[in-house]
Amino acid sequence: MVKQQYDANLLPDMLPIYYTRHFPQKIFCRWLAYGCSPQPLSNREMSFTLADDVYLRYLSISNQKELQELLQKKCPYKLDIGAVYNTKPSVGRHNAVVLARELVFDIDLTDYDEIRTCCQEAKVCEKCWLFMVIACEIIDKTLREDFGFQCILWVFSGRRGIHCWVSDYEARILDSPGRGAIASYLCLIAGGENQSKKVHLGNENLHTSIRRSLNIIDNYFEQLLQEQDFFATSEGLNAFLKLIPDETLRSQVAKKLEKLPQSSLERWTSFVSTYEAYCRENGNAMRKLKYLTEEIKIQYCYPRLDVNVTTGFNHLLKSPFSIHPKTGKVSIVFKSSNVKNFKLDEVPTINTLLDDMSTDSSVHQNNMKEAVKTFQEVVFLCEKTEAMRKRNNANTSIEF
Amino acid sequence: MNLNIKRRSTKSLTTGSLIETYPHDLQLYKIPPIDNISLQEFESLALERLNLLRCLATATTLKNLRPYSNEWREYIITELRNKGLKYYAKLCDKSACGNTEMDLQARRKDHIAHFILRLAYCRTEELRRWFIARELELFRMRFMTMNTESVDTFFKLNNLCYLNIPDEEKNNIIHYLRESTAYQNVDNMKFYKVKFYEVLDLVKLRKVYLHGGYAYIPHKDFVSVLSAQFRVHLKQSLAVACHHLGEIEQDERLVSLLKSLHQTYTGNDYTNTKAIIPIESLDSLSVKSFPLCMRQLHEQLRMAHHLKHLGRLQYGLFLKGIGVTLEDSLRFWREEFTKIMELDKFEKQYAYNIRYNYGKEGNKKNYSPYSCLKIINSPVGAQDCSGCPYRHCDVSNLKNKLQGYGFDPQTVHDIVDITKKGHFQVACSKYFDAVHNIDLGLGINHPNQYFEESQKYLKGEIKIEPKKENNSIPKESITDIHEMDLDEIVEG
Ligand code: SF4
Numbered sequence: 038m039v040k041q042q043y044d045a046n047l048l049p050d051m052l053p054i055y056y057t058r059h060f061p062q063k064i065f066c067r068w069l070a071y072g073c074s075p076q077p078l079s080n081r082e083m084s085f086t087l088a089d090d091v092y093l094r095y096l097s098i099s100n101q102k103e104l105q106e107l108l109q110k111k112c113p114y115k116l117d118i119g120a121v122y123n124t125k126p127s128v129g130r131h132n133a134v135v136l137a138r139e140l141v142f143d144i145d146l147t148d149y150d151e152i153r154t155c156c157q158e159a160k161v162c163e164k165c166w167l168f169m170v171i172a173c174e175i176i177d178k179t180l181r182e183d184f185g186f187q188c189i190l191w192v193f194s195g196r197r198g199i200h201c202w203v204s205d206y207e208a209r210i211l212d213s214p215g216r217g218a219i220a221s222y223l224c225l226i227a228g229g230e231n232q233s234k235k236v237h238l239g240n241e242n243l244h245t246s247i248r249r250s251l252n253i254i255d256n257y258f259e260q261l262l263q264e265q266d267f268f269a270t271s272e273g274l275n276a277f278l279k280l281i282p283d284e285t286l287r288s289q290v291a292k293k294l295e296k297l298p299q300s301s302l303e304r305w306t307s308f309v310s311t312y313e314a315y316c317r318e319n320g321n322a323m324r325k326l327k328y329l330t331e332e333i334k335i336q337y338c339y340p341r342l343d344v345n346v347t348t349g350f351n352h353l354l355k356s357p358f359s360i361h362p363k364t365g366k367v368s369i370v371f372k373s374s375n376v377k378n379f380k381l382d383e384v385p386t387i388n389t390l391l392d393d394m395s396t397d398s399s400v401h402q403n404n405m406k407e408a409v410k411t412f413q414e415v416v417f418l419c420e421k422t423e424a425m426r427k428r429n430n431a432n433t434s435i436e437f
Numbered sequence: 438m439n440l441n442i443k444r445r446s447t448k449s450l451t452t453g454s455l456i457e458t459y460p461h462d463l464q465l466y467k468i469p470p471i472d473n474i475s476l477q478e479f480e481s482l483a484l485e486r487l488n489l490l491r492c493l494a495t496a497t498t499l500k501n502l503r504p505y506s507n508e509w510r511e512y513i514i515t516e517l518r519n520k521g522l523k524y525y526a527k528l529c530d531k532s533a534c535g536n537t538e539m540d541l542q543a544r545r546k547d548h549i550a551h552f553i554l555r556l557a558y559c560r561t562e563e564l565r566r567w568f569i570a571r572e573l574e575l576f577r578m579r580f581m582t583m584n585t586e587s588v589d590t591f592f593k594l595n596n597l598c599y600l601n602i603p604d605e606e607k608n609n610i611i612h613y614l615r616e617s618t619a620y621q622n623v624d625n626m627k628f629y630k631v632k633f634y635e636v637l638d639l640v641k642l643r644k645v646y647l648h649g650g651y652a653y654i655p656h657k658d659f660v661s662v663l664s665a666q667f668r669v670h671l672k673q674s675l676a677v678a679c680h681h682l683g684e685i686e687q688d689e690r691l692v693s694l695l696k697s698l699h700q701t702y703t704g705n706d707y708t709n710t711k712a713i714i715p716i717e718s719l720d721s722l723s724v725k726s727f728p729l730c731m732r733q734l735h736e737q738l739r740m741a742h743h744l745k746h747l748g749r750l751q752y753g754l755f756l757k758g759i760g761v762t763l764e765d766s767l768r769f770w771r772e773e774f775t776k777i778m779e780l781d782k783f784e785k786q787y788a789y790n791i792r793y794n795y796g797k798e799g800n801k802k803n804y805s806p807y808s809c810l811k812i813i814n815s816p817v818g819a820q821d822c823s824g825c826p827y828r829h830c831d832v833s834n835l836k837n838k839l840q841g842y843g844f845d846p847q848t849v850h851d852i853v854d855i856t857k858k859g860h861f862q863v864a865c866s867k868y869f870d871a872v873h874n875i876d877l878g879l880g881i882n883h884p885n886q887y888f889e890e891s892q893k894y895l896k897g898e899i900k901i902e903p904k905k906e907n908n909s910i911p912k913e914s915i916t917d918i919h920e921m922d923l924d925e926i927v928e929g
């Protein structure tokens with residue numbers, strides 16, 4: 038048996054079958070409706086990207102039957118999901134008011150290009166996927182523990198990133214400043230291309246959430262150092278040295294590291310001991326450089342969010358189980374607790390799903406099933422919390 | 438809002454009922470006033486509060502003071518005293534619950550004035566945003582200076598009850614509270630639990646401990662909760678006010694007052710100047726002492742021998758303000774305009790307007806030169822040269838212009854950068870510094886003030902160490918009018 042190559046030209050033939058047989062239409066509709074609160078399913082905007090890059094906005098459906106019809110008629114290459122409006126989006130268009138929208142996060146590996154050494158731009162491999170693992174764990178924990186959100190859906194973007202959809206009622210109706218505040222709470226890396234050091238933690242106590250994130254980073258830091266080998270090349274080493282603001286310390290470190298073998302792990306250990314010794318001798322530096330190692334770890338590991346996606350109230354985001362037209366991969370849903378075991382080449386693609394004979398078929402079929410199941414679980418949780426919220430509301434309003 | 442405007446003020450409320458209405462210096466402005474006030478009081482209350490709010494804005498944008506810092510507050514309070522707004526100075530200094538007649542009157546004015554400004558500032562999104570931002574600053578500043586006792590009373594009076602968390606719960610999380618709260622002696626503080634979205638400003642800066650969707654805040658941070666509520670309330674009220682404007686605005690005089698309030702200039706109006714500036718010096722003055730808006734009008738006039746109506750007004754009044762006499766002014770415009778038109782046409786169509794500016798025609802009003810605020814807010818057509826260049830020019834045009842004047846790239850970049858952020862008058866002040874090669878950081882709010890400051894500096898009335906860097910302005914353009922031979926020109 039030959040491993041079938043994915044061929045985008047076959048999409049028009051494959052998509053109708055995929056949408057009918059594999060796309061979890063029913064559960065998808067239930068997800069977007071949330072028990073009709075605050076508005077019916079038909080007020081939710083969807084958009085399609087068609088074969089020739091034609092972009093259809095302001096679509097909407099009222100039930101699964103309409104979804105199936107629309108999918109068959111238009112055969113979209115890509116599916117995006119927008120906000121819930123006060124009226125049917127096709128009617129209201131620009132005047133419609135956004136009433137609700139999941140709180141979303143978009144993390145893309147291209148934002149890691151300045152630090153990842155294995156791939157650049159559209160490329161990804163198992164090594165750089167580790168960045169996504171760390172990002173997912175940190176964001177998931179923060180959302181659950183700090184903000185108390187429960188209905189959190191994690192989705193593979195189809196190529197080189199991940200999306201997170203928070204569906205708790207409070208998150209869905211949060212306004213733009215609220216979303217902005219959460220995004221800033223989560224952002225630790227700031228500054229453009231002309232700024233080397235992008236993380237500044239000050240010298241007071243570290244916030245609980247930052248400590249927790251650092252603990253997560255520590256679980257992966259050594260592995261990342263070994264795989265990415267950040268400081269092996271002279272370029273990488275220079276970039277690293279630029280992060281040390283204190284000149285004396287910087288030249289000390291530079292001298293030490295030059296003599297060492299190129300392994301990043303060894304170089305890092307040596308840096309840490311030099312830094313610690315330096316701080317012991319020099320109380321003043323200690324105060325200024327209090328969190329230098331933490332700052333550097335964060336710069337090399339911490340999630341790099343696309344803040345605009347999170348802040349915007351009506352940003353469109355690729356739907357779960359949409360096909361990535363360039364890779365043929367399905368945007369599968371996964372569990373954050375299981376993100377460590379996520380394997381890029383085990384992500385189902387449209388052709389393996391449709392071709393029972395392909396080598397990867399059984400693994401892919403299985404993973405697709407798992408993904409749908411995970412999706413289902415989240416949707417059930419959403420419905421349950423929504424029902425509870427309504428009951429509580431009813432109770433409190435009786436009191437008055 | 439239910440304000441009856443009377444020609445003359447009827448009796449004011451008695452002290453007794455004032456105590457009930459205004460028990461505390463700090464108000465949430467939930468209930469509109471129902472006083473009878475005279476149109477005159479209406480107007481002066483409006484202007485006084487406008488002055489107050491502008492004072493806050495100046496402290497932040499022009500003086501570059503950190504909001505809510507001690508210097509910021511001190512600047513504002515001194516400024517208020519200087520402007521004769523003692524009652525606001527007092528309200529801002531330390532909010533409390535005294536009940537002298539003076540306290541009560543101050544609160545009444547504060548109350549009414551706030552509602553008048555709501556009417557004036559509900560008209561457009563831009564005005565609303567400005568107003569909300571200033572009122573919020575004011576509220577925060579006043580809340581933050583209250584002592585614990587006044588805070589307690591404030592909470593009681595406004596029915597704000599929050600329960601602090603029990604000691605046991607606090608002890609369980611004390612470690613996290615210490616880590617994540619931005620204060621030192623957390624152990625002695627009482628903590629309260631509010632939803633995270635009630636204190637977004639603290640969340641944003643990661644200055645609060647969050648758990649399970651709740652923020653744990655000490656008493657001090659309640660200002661965040663309150664200002665968030667205040668903001669929401671104000672935003673809604675402004676939207677409602679905007680809707681009902683029609684009903685309120687039956688009185689012609691009120692309409693025009695409310696409509697133009699935000700453009701009212703509250704400083705010196707430069708209507709009467711004592712200096713006399715000969716028109717022969719305008720070319721050189723335009724380079725060294727004019728703000729960019731006037732320099733550009735002057736250059737346009739010299740180049741095209743013509744200016745459109747608004748430009749003539751803006752520039753003509755400015756010239757009057759710096760001390761160009763009517764006769765000179767007529768001569769000046771005539772010389773330019775007649776290069777492209779017959780003298781007859783000029784006399785018929787344009788001379789009238791110039792005499793009008795000087796109050797010699799029409800209703801004989803002595804018009805004041807435009808302030809920055811008015812210029813910045815005035816509509817400008819595509820071909821016009823009037824307006825404020827920082828506000829009305831494309832960034833690329835502005836850049837070219839500044840480069841053309843020979844400023845070094847860094848200066849040009851700085852000015853353009855500030856302009857992009859929307860701080861037009863700060864950009865103007867930077868331009869001032871660049872032209873004079875100093876680092877003064879003036880607050881510019883009137884083109885004529887710009888001119889006077891420049892003259893003062895050039896005459897040596899302001900002593901500042903010049904910046905050490907290279908001179909970016911061509912030397913020959915810096916000549917002082919006092920070195921010129923004026924004999925032949927002064928007689929007009
Ligand atoms: S800020 Fe004022 S003085 Fe400066 S250019 Fe603009 S309008 Fe003229």
Ligand SMILES: [Zn+2]
Pocket residue numbers: 155156160161162163164165166
């Ligand atoms: Zn890679």
